[in-house]
Amino acid sequence: MNINDCRNIWVFVETEHGQVKNVALELINEGKKLAHTVGEELIAIVIGHKMENVVQTVISYGADQVILVDGAEYQDYTTDAYTNAFTKLIKIHQPSAVLVGATINGRDLAPRIACRMGTGLTADCTGLEISPEGEVTWTRPAMGGNLMANIICPNTRPQMGTVRPGVFKRGTSDKDRTANIIREEISTPEKEIRTKLRDFIHVAGIAGVKIEEADIIVSGGLGIGKAENFMLLQELASALGGAVAASRAAVDEGWISPLQQVGQTGKTVGPKLYIACGISGAIQHVAGMSSSDFVVAINKDPEARIFDIADFGIVGDLFEIVPLLTDEIRKR
Numbered sequence: 001m002n003i004n005d006c007r008n009i010w011v012f013v014e015t016e017h018g019q020v021k022n023v024a025l026e027l028i029n030e031g032k033k034l035a036h037t038v039g040e041e042l043i044a045i046v047i048g049h050k051m052e053n054v055v056q057t058v059i060s061y062g063a064d065q066v067i068l069v070d071g072a073e074y075q076d077y078t079t080d081a082y083t084n085a086f087t088k089l090i091k092i093h094q095p096s097a098v099l100v101g102a103t104i105n106g107r108d109l110a111p112r113i114a115c116r117m118g119t120g121l122t123a124d125c126t127g128l129e130i131s132p133e134g135e136v137t138w139t140r141p142a143m144g145g146n147l148m149a150n151i152i153c154p155n156t157r158p159q160m161g162t163v164r165p166g167v168f169k170r171g172t173s174d175k176d177r178t179a180n181i182i183r184e185e186i187s188t189p190e191k192e193i194r195t196k197l198r199d200f201i202h203v204a205g206i207a208g209v210k211i212e213e214a215d216i217i218v219s220g221g222l223g224i225g226k227a228e229n230f231m232l233l234q235e236l237a238s239a240l241g242g243a244v245a246a247s248r249a250a251v252d253e254g255w256i257s258p259l260q261q262v263g264q265t266g267k268t269v270g271p272k273l274y275i276a277c278g279i280s281g282a283i284q285h286v287a288g289m290s291s292s293d294f295v296v297a298i299n300k301d302p303e304a305r306i307f308d309i310a311d312f313g314i315v316g317d318l319f320e321i322v323p324l325l326t327d328e329i330r331k332r
């Protein structure tokens with residue numbers, strides 16, 4: 001594609017059981033800022049079946065336009081059908097940049113599209129900037145998280161990247177917003193879809209909520225002492241309707257699943273409330289949770305670095321404080 005013919009920033013709207021994933025709303029908000037900086041539009045790409053609610057949601061969260069591909073073959077995500085539809089859309093509309101959430105499906109889809117388009121892809125980004133000429137600088141941790149790399153895609157379009165969930169904030173919803181909806185008829189023959197979804201097996205954090213989707217996170221570090229003690233955090237998280245997360249040190253001990261790890265080499269989260277229990281506040285941990293709206297730290301060491309970034313700090317033994325907190329919240 002000729003660079004000069006390419007316009008607008010696209011966001012792939014990933015859904016799960018008919019609900020828009022938070023990361024798509026985060027990317028719509030951030031992508032829109034980038035697009036408007038260079039006088040372009042943010043276009044949400046919705047692929048699925050019976051997606052009226054999804055389309056309305058992404059418009060309410062600020063998409064300037066929506067391109068919709070509807071078909072029974074897109075009911076559930078499959079690599080072949082979604083790659084086919086998305087690649088055809090790119091050839092028709094020629095976007096300048098495409099943002100995809102760095103989720104399991106996003107990490108599957110984006111590289112295939114990039115390969116078919118013969119363009120570059122920066123995976124797992126934690127920062128985005130745009131030049132006046134529309135060139136995106138994609139920032140991502142590199143060399144095992146020891147340095148941050150700034151990557152550009154100078155010679156091909158679209159510029160593509162996957163972006164970690166929780167790095168950016170979603171905007172506010174305005175149900176009265178309207179936007180243009182372009183409906184594209186793209187079908188994928190059944191014989192081209194090599195995989196079939198037979199069943200969903202729900203995998204979630206121990207609190208039953210995925211940390212990247214949670215508004216409240218109770219997180220534990222080495223101070224928790226042993227795997228069984230995570231039940232204390234689980235009880236607090238359940239009382240608050242949140243999820244349980246952990247530092248890498250706790251994950252390395254085998255106390256909790258790596259799916260729950262927050263930080264530079266784990267997940268990036270941005271909940272409304274992050275309660276750090278027995279976590280020292282190492283820079284690699286903070287990198288994954290510093291965009292939280294409100295941070296509460298419980299640590300028995302008054303010098304712990306976590307207090308430098310906490311909005312509210314409790315110096316004390318988590319084994320005394322966490323049960324008191326849980327009891328108090330249950331009473332309300």
Ligand code: FAD
Pocket residue numbers: 144145146220221222223224246247248249250261262263264265266267277278279280281282283284285288298299300301304316317318319
């Ligand atoms: P510690 O640093 O040992 O802290 C434990 C804390 O618990 C202490 O502050 C202590 O005072 C407190 N404590 C102990 N007992 C109690 C109690 N009873 N009540 C209250 N407080 C108590 N780390 C991550 O978390 N995520 C990452 O993604 C990550 N990526 C990394 C990538 C690289 C390349 C490297 C080099 C490191 C990475 N790390 C990561 C590791 C990081 O540097 C720290 O080692 C780790 O975050 C420390 O975990 P922690 O805070 O649980 O443990």
